[in-house]
Each structure stands twice: as C-alpha cells, then as structure tokens.
Amino acid sequence: MKIAIIGGGVAAFEAACAARALDQTSEIVLYSREAVPPYRRPALSGMIAEPMADAQFFIKPPAFYEEKRILLKLGTGVRSIDPAAGKLLLDDGEEAAYDRLLLATGSHCFLPPVPGIDGKNVLSLREFRDLEEIRRRIEGGARNVVVIGGGLLGLELAASILARGCTVTVIEGCPALLPRNLDAEAAELVRSRLAAIPGLTLRFGTCVKAITSAGVELNGNETLPADLVLVSAGTRANLEPAASAGLKCNRGIVTDDAMRTGTPGIFAAGDCAEVNGVCYGLYTAARAMGQTAGTNIASGNAVFKPEAYPARLAVFGLKIFSAGRLEGNSSKVERDDAKGTFQKLFHDAAGKLVGCILIGDLRAAMKLQAEIDQGL
Ligand SMILES: Cc1cc2nc3c(=O)[nH]c(=O)nc-3n(C[C@H](O)[C@H](O)[C@H](O)COP(=O)(O)OP(=O)(O)OC[C@H]3O[C@@H](n4cnc5c(N)ncnc54)[C@H](O)[C@@H]3O)c2cc1C
Incomplete structure (x- = not known):
C-alpha cells in the first residue's frame, strides 16, 4: 500500500511514525513544501534571539527517517488531489499515486486586509x-x-x-x-x-x-x-489541496474524531483539520491528531480525545499558565504582589474546577490541569 502524507509539521511526523509502528511493509511518503525536515515549530519565535541546537530543534535527525523507511520529499508541495484516480499533482508538475492519504497541511498567518499589508517591510x-x-x-x-x-x-x-x-x-x-x-x-x-x-x-x-x-x-x-x-493576528487553515479534492471544508477540513474526512481513504490532522466543529491550532493537539490519523491509516482503531490544552508563556521574566474555561459560576483569587504571584480558579455551579490562571508560580499547573481534564 502507498501512504501519502501532505505536510511537514508535527501532525505529519506523528502520523508517519504511528502508521509505521503498525504497518512494516507499506510505502510511506511525506511531501513538504519546506526545505527542512519536521521541527518543533513553537521554537521559531525564541530562535530570533538565540539559535537552538539541531538536536533540540528538529523532531528527529535524518537517520531516523531512513531507519523507519519514511521517505521525505522536501521542497515538494502538493498542488491538488484527484481522489477518483488516487493521484497527487505536485507543484513541479509531477504526479504521485496513493492508496491512503493524510492532509496535514497546517495553517498560515492571517494577514488583516489593510493597505500596505503586502509591503516589503x-x-x-x-x-x-x-x-x-x-x-x-x-x-x-x-x-x-x-x-x-x-x-x-x-x-x-x-x-x-x-x-x-x-x-x-x-x-x-x-x-x-x-x-x-x-x-x-x-x-x-x-x-x-x-x-x-x-x-x-x-x-x-x-x-x-x-x-x-x-x-x-x-x-x-x-x-x-x-x-x-x-x-501575529491569528492563523487560518491551509485548505488548498483539500478543496481541490472536493473535501468538505469549513474553517478547517471537516473530520470525525478518527480524523476521517467524508472521502474514503483520506484523513486530515493538525491545524488544517476541524474536528467536531473545532480548529485547535495547537501543537499538542496536532501531535495527538497525527497519532490518531496514522494509526487509523494503518487500519488501527484510534480516537482523538481533546484535552484542556493549556497556554504557557515565559517572556520578560514573567511566567504565565492558563487552562480551561476562564469563566464560571464562581472564582477564587490568591494574589501576592510582593512575590509577584497570582492564582485564579474558576468553578462551575457544582463547584467543579473548569479553568485556572497562574502567574509567577506555576508549581500547581499540572495538578490543576489534571483536575480540569477530569471534568471534560
Ligand atoms: C512561532 C510559533 C510559535 C508557536 N507556539 C506555540 C505554542 O507555544 N504552543 C502551541 O500549542 N502551539 C504553538 N504554535 C502552533 C503550533 O506550532 C501548531 O499548532 C503546529 O505546528 C501545527 O502542526 P501541523 O503539523 O498541523 O501544521 P504545521 O506545523 O503548520 O505544518 C504544516 C506543514 O505543511 C506544509 N504544507 C502546507 N501545505 C502544503 C502543500 N500543499 N504541500 C506540501 N506541504 C505543505 C507546510 O509547509 C508545513 O511544513 C506556534 C506556532 C508558531 C508559528
């Protein structure tokens, strides 16, 4: 069987690994427009200030892909898909056949429609x-x-x-x-x-x-x-090759929680996917969706289960963590301005924790997140 993956981010990477773990014989080809192998995209912003060692930046070294027999076609965009023929049309005009296909095309930065937005600066x-x-x-x-x-x-x-x-x-x-x-x-x-x-x-x-x-x-x-x-005004899913295949797209490519699109043999995962009406736009969600899609492409049986994906930020010496719904029937604040710490917990009508914000001291973060996840 030929498994084709369009995209070179974390969803594509995880899908390729999950498919290979279950299926030792199929050909797995990953087509990415980028010239470099899959990397930890959230690291990009910090790398403006400080370069990062390759071992930390890239998800795996090149030898990993050889060992797992995952063929990386870098600098190779997919322009369109012909599901009836099981074919991809590549940016360079070449064609490639597939039996099962994953779209993991990610998203792009939204550019607000103001004059000069396309300027050189x-x-x-x-x-x-x-x-x-x-x-x-x-x-x-x-x-x-x-x-x-x-x-x-x-x-x-x-x-x-x-x-x-x-x-x-x-x-x-x-x-x-x-x-x-x-x-x-x-x-x-x-x-x-x-x-x-x-x-x-x-x-x-x-x-x-x-x-x-x-x-x-x-x-x-x-x-x-x-x-x-x-x-930095938000992102939009990359829908071009999906739309060419006639896949149903809203804000993202519509999938069920097994990452299946309505078209047999075609899956979508990561930032480009809209699962049960939600576009996540988050690294850990993309990773989990990729694992689910890869497992199911290789005839496994996995389901994507969303979590209360927390937000973390550490900038200007300030550490921030927030998770869950930042509203509730009641909230409780503990704040110590001398220590620079702040904790706010949000509870529903039954007194269950539904969200939290921590600033300064993040030691309780994992425990609170687990409690919020339980209530999901
Ligand atoms: C600077 C930065 C910081 C971030 N920080 C965080 C963070 O702190 N926490 C968090 O949860 N998330 C963060 N994110 C978001 C996170 O990186 C994404 O949610 C995640 O990378 C999505 O993974 P993905 O594999 O779905 O898509 P992407 O990582 O976007 O990868 C998609 C890949 O597909 C390729 N592609 C697109 N179209 C085609 C095509 N037609 N043919 C071939 N290849 C194609 C693209 O070139 C790209 O390589 C950050 C993103 C950025 C840019």
Whole structure:
C-alpha cells in the first residue's frame, strides 16, 4: 500500500511514525513544501534571539527517517488531489499515486486586509524561512519594530526582538492583552508588569489603518515609525489541496474524531483539520491528531480525545499558565504582589474546577490541569 502524507509539521511526523509502528511493509511518503525536515515549530519565535541546537530543534535527525523507511520529499508541495484516480499533482508538475492519504497541511498567518499589508517591510513568522528572513532584517539594521497582535505569539516575538536590541511596539485591537488566555483582572496585572520594560510599548484597543514604508498608521492619524512590521493576528487553515479534492471544508477540513474526512481513504490532522466543529491550532493537539490519523491509516482503531490544552508563556521574566474555561459560576483569587504571584480558579455551579490562571508560580499547573481534564 502507498501512504501519502501532505505536510511537514508535527501532525505529519506523528502520523508517519504511528502508521509505521503498525504497518512494516507499506510505502510511506511525506511531501513538504519546506526545505527542512519536521521541527518543533513553537521554537521559531525564541530562535530570533538565540539559535537552538539541531538536536533540540528538529523532531528527529535524518537517520531516523531512513531507519523507519519514511521517505521525505522536501521542497515538494502538493498542488491538488484527484481522489477518483488516487493521484497527487505536485507543484513541479509531477504526479504521485496513493492508496491512503493524510492532509496535514497546517495553517498560515492571517494577514488583516489593510493597505500596505503586502509591503516589503511586513513579515510574519510561520516557517523556518520566515525566521531566516526576520533575522536577516535585524542584522541588516532594522531597529524600530511594530508587532501587530498581542496574543501569545505576539508577545514571544516582542521579547525576542527586544533581546536583539530593537525597540518594540505591540498593537492589540482588543482592550486587553492575551484576550484568549487571561481574564480582565489577570490581563491588567500582566500589562502593569510589562509597562515597566524598557524599549517595549503596548497599545490596546488600537486599530491599524495602513502600513507604509515609514511605519504603521493608526486610526486617529497617528503613525508609529517602523522599519519592520511583524503580523501575529491569528492563523487560518491551509485548505488548498483539500478543496481541490472536493473535501468538505469549513474553517478547517471537516473530520470525525478518527480524523476521517467524508472521502474514503483520506484523513486530515493538525491545524488544517476541524474536528467536531473545532480548529485547535495547537501543537499538542496536532501531535495527538497525527497519532490518531496514522494509526487509523494503518487500519488501527484510534480516537482523538481533546484535552484542556493549556497556554504557557515565559517572556520578560514573567511566567504565565492558563487552562480551561476562564469563566464560571464562581472564582477564587490568591494574589501576592510582593512575590509577584497570582492564582485564579474558576468553578462551575457544582463547584467543579473548569479553568485556572497562574502567574509567577506555576508549581500547581499540572495538578490543576489534571483536575480540569477530569471534568471534560
Ligand atoms: C512561532 C510559533 C510559535 C508557536 N507556539 C506555540 C505554542 O507555544 N504552543 C502551541 O500549542 N502551539 C504553538 N504554535 C502552533 C503550533 O506550532 C501548531 O499548532 C503546529 O505546528 C501545527 O502542526 P501541523 O503539523 O498541523 O501544521 P504545521 O506545523 O503548520 O505544518 C504544516 C506543514 O505543511 C506544509 N504544507 C502546507 N501545505 C502544503 C502543500 N500543499 N504541500 C506540501 N506541504 C505543505 C507546510 O509547509 C508545513 O511544513 C506556534 C506556532 C508558531 C508559528
């Protein structure tokens, strides 16, 4: 049997390994547009400031793929799929046959539709080549950087850029930082800590009107000078090859919890998949979906079980953890400003823990997460 996997991220990697663990004889081919083997994508933001050893960055060394007989076709994009013929059309015009197929095409950075978003001074960070380009710009003299988006990745980018000696302004459209990961009280605490960091400016409730070669124009006719603008305004699933095959797509490729699309023999996993109506956009979820898909491609019987995927952030000397629903029938706060610690627990009507936010001291994180997971 020929197993084809489209994508070169963690979902693709895990699927290839899971399929090989059950099936020693099938051909497994992984097609990736990227020129490098699968790596730990979340490491990219920190690598703007500090390079990382290959052994930590890449999920496995090249010898692993040879040993497992997983053929990596790097720098090889898949343009479209013909499910009736069981064929892939590659970017270089070649065709490749498959019997079972996994789409693990991930996602791309959303670029808000403002004038100048396609300018030469505007970049985003999704792939290894983006990291190389951002580093080149900084080494080429970029000093004033504006980051559009005050989420987890926006703050990680800001911390790395600041560590390279640039000044950074983070623009967030919502009235508070980390709108998906903190409630108003915790967001205000984080804001006040970050306000004291030299070289970092935070702007909330601010909308970008346009980007020019001079910088970022805000509503209200203010211009923030910038020689580099980094956009971190969310992601969108990569749906192109799936759509060409007529697979059902909403925000992601629609799958059941076995990662099956409606088309026999075709699976989807990771950021590109929408499982029971949810697009996760998270590394650990992509890993678990990849394992499920790979097992089922090799005729196993696995089901993807979502967890209360926590958010973690460690930037500017500030450690943050949040998990579950940040709302409930009641909440309890413990805060010690002298120690810089904050803990907020959210409970439902029955008194069950449904979510938590920890700042400063994260020792209780795993225990709280396990308690939240139990209630899912
Ligand atoms: C800088 C950064 C920091 C992050 N930090 C965190 C974090 O702290 N925690 C967390 O949970 N998540 C984080 N994420 C998100 C996390 O990395 C993703 O959820 C995860 O990588 C998704 O894995 P995936 O395999 O589904 O897709 P991806 O990792 O996006 O991989 C998809 C791959 O498919 C390739 N591809 C796409 N289309 C085609 C095609 N047509 N043909 C061939 N190849 C194709 C792409 O080039 C890419 O290599 C971060 C992401 C970034 C960019």
